Amino acid sequence: MASMEEDGSVEEKDNNNKKRTKSAIAVAWLTFYNIAMTAGWLVLAMAMMRFYLQKATHKGLYKSIARILKFFQTVALVEVGHCAIGIVRTSVIVTGVQVCSRIFMVWFITNSIKQIQNEESVILFLVVWTLTEITRYSFYTFNLLNHLPYFIKWARYNMFIIMYPLGVAGELLTIYAALPFVRKTGMLSMRLPNKYNISFDYYYFLIIVMLSYIPLFPQLFFHMLRQRRKVLLGEIIVEKDE
Numbered sequence: 001m002a003s004m005e006e007d008g009s010v011e012e013k014d015n016n017n018k019k020r021t022k023s024a025i026a027v028a029w030l031t032f033y034n035i036a037m038t039a040g041w042l043v044l045a046m047a048m049m050r051f052y053l054q055k056a057t058h059k060g061l062y063k064s065i066a067r068i069l070k071f072f073q074t075v076a077l078v079e080v081g082h083c084a085i086g087i088v089r090t091s092v093i094v095t096g097v098q099v100c101s102r103i104f105m106v107w108f109i110t111n112s113i114k115q116i117q118n119e120e121s122v123i124l125f126l127v128v129w130t131l132t133e134i135t136r137y138s139f140y141t142f143n144l145l146n147h148l149p150y151f152i153k154w155a156r157y158n159m160f161i162i163m164y165p166l167g168v169a170g171e172l173l174t175i176y177a178a179l180p181f182v183r184k185t186g187m188l189s190m191r192l193p194n195k196y197n198i199s200f201d202y203y204y205f206l207i208i209v210m211l212s213y214i215p216l217f218p219q220l221f222f223h224m225l226r227q228r229r230k231v232l233l234g235e236i237i238v239e240k241d242e
């Protein structure tokens with residue numbers, strides 16, 4: 001059996017293997033994608049700052065950045081595809097829950113219910129998402145280019161400890177604020193009798209969505225804690241079938 005000196009460290013070997021298995025086309029695409037997404041979220045950050053500096057209020061901020069937000073958050077659906085075709089080593093389910101919950105917040109809550117767009121909780125999740133995504137996409141970009149500054153790596157695997165709970169709080173408070181409007185208007189609901197003989201109440205659906213954060217959020221959070229231990233503390237997570 002070869003010694004550790006001959007082989008280099010296990011971590012180094014693991015990194016080299018990972019790099020070899022990613023094709024040049026995949027690396028080129030991911031680099032382009034991550035640069036574009038970093039730029040997109042930076043533009044969003046600047047638009048929010050400019051709005052606040054000019055108006056000195058958060059009222060109207062969502063409306064002013066809605067198009068950029070909807071575009072870049074919706075494009076993130078391709079990340080589920082990245083996992084599905086295996087060009088990034090992340091679970092389709094973990095990424096799917098993360099991306100779909102964001103898209104749901106944008107399209108089916110904030111965009112559809114104008115009365116809640118000026119809630120402070122909307123600003124809370126917008127600021128949290130923006131800071132998180134600028135860090136996350138720049139981390140992937142610099143990592144792919146093999147020039148990763150330590151502070152970006154540190155931020156990627158520490159910020160979520162604060163940002164995840166804050167983001168979730170912003171999202172849950174926003175859904176909660178939407179409930180009275182959904183109940184009053186009956187939006188996106190189907191009442192009986194109708195020709196399809198189907199009943200759907202968006203109000204109760206939103207309550208179920210809120211409750212689903214209880215089992216789903218810890219899974220995302222603990223996934224990130226495991227990633228943190230692996231990347232920052234160099235802990236080797238051995239998969240059972242290896």
Ligand SMILES: CCCCCCCCCCCCC/C=C/C(=O)SCCNC(=O)CCNC(=O)[C@H](O)C(C)(C)COP(=O)(O)OP(=O)(O)OC[C@H]1O[C@@H](n2cnc3c(N)ncnc32)[C@H](O)[C@@H]1OP(=O)(O)O
Nearest residue numbers: 088089090095098101104140160163164167213216217227
């Ligand atoms: C119908 C409606 C349903 C609604 C249901 C509601 C339930 C919702 C419950 C929970 C909701 C949560 C809401 C969240 C809100 C927020 O976001 S709040 C803000 C804080 N958020 C975060 O900090 C986000 C953290 N999450 C993530 O980073 C990801 O989304 C993740 C999928 C959870 C984790 O990412 P993952 O990819 O697993 O970890 P990494 O360590 O970053 O990467 C692993 C490997 O994959 C490579 N990689 C991944 N993506 C890319 C890429 N784009 N480009 C290049 N490489 C990529 C990465 O480099 C790693 O590679 P290896 O080094 O080879 O391992």
